[in-house]
Amino acid sequence: MSLLSLSRIGHAFFGRTVLEGITLEIGAGEVVALVGPSGSGKSTIAHIAAGLIEPREGRIARSYRRHAMVFQEPRLMPWATVEQNIGFPLRLSRHPRSTRRAAAGAAAEAAGLLPADLGKYPVELSGGMRQRTAIARALVTAPDFVYFDEPFTALDVALKRRMQDLVIASAARASFAALFITHDLMEAIRVSHRILVLDRLGRGIAGERRLAGDPGARDEAAIFAQRQAFLTGDPLFAHIHELDERLRP
Numbered sequence: 001m002s003l004l005s006l007s008r009i010g011h012a013f014f015g016r017t018v019l020e021g022i023t024l025e026i027g028a029g030e031v032v033a034l035v036g037p038s039g040s041g042k043s044t045i046a047h048i049a050a051g052l053i054e055p056r057e058g059r060i061a062r063s064y065r066r067h068a069m070v071f072q073e074p075r076l077m078p079w080a081t082v083e084q085n086i087g088f089p090l091r092l093s094r095h096p097r098s099t100r101r102a103a104a105g106a107a108a109e110a111a112g113l114l115p116a117d118l119g120k121y122p123v124e125l126s127g128g129m130r131q132r133t134a135i136a137r138a139l140v141t142a143p144d145f146v147y148f149d150e151p152f153t154a155l156d157v158a159l160k161r162r163m164q165d166l167v168i169a170s171a172a173r174a175s176f177a178a179l180f181i182t183h184d185l186m187e188a189i190r191v192s193h194r195i196l197v198l199d200r201l202g203r204g205i206a207g208e209r210r211l212a213g214d215p216g217a218r219d220e221a222a223i224f225a226q227r228q229a230f231l232t233g234d235p236l237f238a239h240i241h242e243l244d245e246r247l248r249p
């Protein structure tokens, strides 16, 4: 059963078409990466799918219970502690303080934060700890669907790798489905079951490739070999490193 279905979605900003004919489906427990060049419309698709933007055309069907979002910037509240930041979605849904504290502690631990971090403020955290806090906040409500919008682009290579492992482990443990937006093909191959490639100008999904095995079960050599195979031998990926802002009419 599909949890998210977009059918012939089209959108324009200020009269300029940025998306046309976007059709995709994501099933329960499936992590789907969406790749494409900068400016091709990946974030706009996620915003439309999550209901943040009303598309100009097309249909959206969501049958998930609850979604969460993780963005490139952790977007933490600077005046609140790690525990309060993580527990914030539960506060919005009026859970009592004791429930919030217990759930925030468990989500923090699952995201690799230490009990001593719970009382810290965002300014005291490293970039990785901030992003771990954002992931814990996303997962504290036990979503069955998560939107990741280039969450690790700003992190260095080693940290990025640890955060990807965190997403893989969390998705397997909590069995949420996800739309994972990235322009890093290694990342897409590492974290997802299936990769969708957006057309260079957002005119439809150019194609998709299903990856062998489950995320987390692939070794680094196989991931690297797959990336090379896609980039050098698969025409679907020929455009993904283009900067389409210069091409777009």
Ligand SMILES: Nc1ncnc2c1ncn2[C@@H]1O[C@H](COP(=O)(O)OP(=O)(O)OP(=O)(O)O)[C@@H](O)[C@H]1O
Pocket: 013, 014, 018, 036, 037, 038, 039, 040, 041, 042, 043, 044, 045, 183, 248
């Ligand atoms: N709020 C907005 N108002 C006007 N134009 C916008 C807005 N948001 C996005 N755009 C334009 O829509 C197009 C698609 O942007 P979008 O951010 O979805 O692309 P992207 O593939 O996610 O890019 P990147 O990989 O660089 O984040 C771009 O040309 C962008 O300039």
